[in-house]
Amino acid sequence: MSASQPTFDLVIRHGMVVDGSGRPPYRADVGVRGDRIATVGRLDLAESVVSLDAGGLVVAPGFIDVHAHDDEAVFQWATCQPKLSQGVTSVVVGNCGISLAPLSPKGELPAPLNSLADPGRFRFATFSKYVDALQADPLPVNVAALVGHGTLRVRNMEDFSQAATAAEIQAMVQDVQAAMAAGAVGLSCGLAYPINRGADTDEVVALAQAAAAHHGLLCMHIRNEFDGVADAVREAFQCARRSRAFLVLSHQKVAGQANFGRSLELMDLYLREGADIPFAIDAYPYAAGSTMLDPFYVANSRQVLLAWSKPHPEMNGRSLDQISAEWGCAQADTIRRLQPAGAIYFDMDEADVSRFLSWNRCMVGSDGLPHDEHPHPRLYGAFARVLGEYARDRGLFSLAEAVRKMTSLSASVFGLVGRGLVQEGCFADLVLFDPTRVQDRATYTNPRQESGGIERVFVNGRQAWPLPPDQSGCWGRFLAGRGMLTPRHPEKVEDSVRPEI
Template sequence: MNTQGKCDILIKGGVVIDGTGAPGKAADVAISGKTISALGDLSGWTAREEIDASGKAVAPGFIDAHTHDDLALIEQPELRYKVCQGVTTVVVGNCGLSPAPMGPRQEDIAPFTIFRSGANGGAGGASADEGPRYPTFAAYLDGLKQAQPWVHVVTLVGHLTCRAAVMDDLFRPANGDEISAMQAHVEEAMSAGADGFSTGLAYPPGLPAPTDEVIALAQVAGRHGGIYCTHMRDEGLGLLDSIDETLEIGRKGKLPIVISHHKCSGKVAWGMSKQSLARIDEGAKSHDVHFDLYPYTASSTGLMIDWVSEAERVMIAGSEPVPEAAGRDLAELAAEWGCSLAEAVERLHPARAIYFKMDDADLERIMAHPKCMIGSDGL
């Protein structure tokens, strides 16, 4: 195509990678308003702005399918660390953790500590003294609207956040009244504009929740056309049982499933990806199931002693009381302080950690699956 034409922006000389899986091809791209108006040899075209993409790839904006950018979107709305990597859409509220409906002092409890500014490396989040930040999901969405982030945002309401908003003890199953109260929170969130519901069943505040409790909330999101994203209950030896539970929740909740950061966690589970992918493929014959993956063999979340024993190595990513511990090995710190790992964790709390516990072969096998999406899981 070399006929003359006009457009607002003309991207010239790049290699277009269109996201379909087709090989990249040399092509110019014309943009008129918010629409791609032409693609090909546009040497005869004129534009208000021309961009020389020689030696560069031209692609649709990337979707970061799994993030914890919930508050960074408001405190750093330009989100340069994503935009500069080509990310134009982020999914937030993952792992059962959303910044609304946030109860009093909730951010003192792991894993809600990711919403504290000190433990989150300054990337966003209320400090312990600020109390509730967004008591309703509508309030959070209003905050996003006012901030006008540079990226598109998909929002999820978190199961753990709802639990903490209505329960005085998170380490037990919810009773009937508490489930009803959580359903009301999910209803409020979905009515306000949330895109789905998430769980973090592997975290201590989520582990006691029986499957029926999760289904009761998922059904509310399902009635609104929402999706279900889950950090499953067990990503180690119980991985296959967790996939079965996830499929049950999706079916009974009548909503599509996204398994968060699919992995085989811990050396005892290495190699299970063959079985887990087969189980997902079987479930996908009758239900909409996908999963995301981060392309590294370490996970990052709050520092919790229950998770330390499962990892080959634990690196401190940030600590509010001991900021100089960032980048240090937990075992080395414990030895230096002359204390146990558990005592070191207590001394560092609230903190974030990087847990090294996955195998490259599983990662590559999962990444190659056609139902796989990429998410950074960045805090």
């Protein structure tokens, strides 16, 4: 390199580096060359094409949303804006048993697949075709993908309300093998859902074994998050033990008023059942959930808001009680008239939410639903809310720990090599935010609000948010499963620690 050429493509000066490992913040400049972090240190005199003053800002690794439903949203910058604007640079799609691929359905889609995208967007008959599309052009964010058990049941079964036959299990196992070979990071299940509920433990184990044989994970939306939550967690651990897959317990919660406080019981269960099993959990920072409109969820909630309704979009954002009153309908009739539909359910206790999030093996996942017309605010706010509300304002954990839950822990669990740390040689996925101002702004009544305090976001060394003029803002890549090439055990995790909440 001649002396006249700049040494770096980008230098971020005077920032406070929160490097993702959990170590305390420290002052350093960050030099980027191409798509990689070239140096972290003093770069006072270094030449660079672009130089940014990050005085007063935190420089952190781009956040990883381990629980995303952006299977279709990742094809456009605009539909990734909810994620980029809160600092997310990588997403794991295909959660809860519902993946966009492999499925090309004829006619209507059963719930909850219909909350992922319109039927016409399910256009990938094989998982490798989906991967081809993800690799065809740069994406707004980096994408790792799970293959969904529910999707495979709808694809392969005559009657997916039942247990699968041996032949149907064999067909699904082959689909899992094909998805893993194409680069999936694992299998997701949504045993609480009608399309999945008919599956017994043996069926899940057979599919999870196929994923584990390719070193894939098993991500479980467990069978029951209400009264039967403990048995459902036990079943998930049993699936992991028998299949030898790394287990991720998705969006951990205890729902329904009778179960408030049972997070303590679940954490004891994690330690007992998970003593010999590699596993982690994810959670989002809200005491309300969101999924398909279902009478059972309605009956167990304090309040219900409509997120979308095919026949009655004019009611989106209204409460079910208001709609019933306006229509002069019994609740059951209102629910029937609104279908197909999705809703937001106030069915958790804040202390449980705080406890799960504070647990040292808990990653942050938004569970955001980008296809919803009146989405749960977690779509736009989850990551900023953990930083602002939970870490800074309530002091539940340090800023460095909050960032670790969104970066290095997640990258380690999902085998995302070279992501999740501000460190020499890592990919330059970076977020610059103001630690005094970072805050979610999305609310239940006004959910499409970008978070405050997020200043800039870089994906693979290029600015992706705010969108620079004359640029696509799409610098993301498909992240293929890397199997056992990467460590899967979260490092230095003190199993005995239970948060004091």
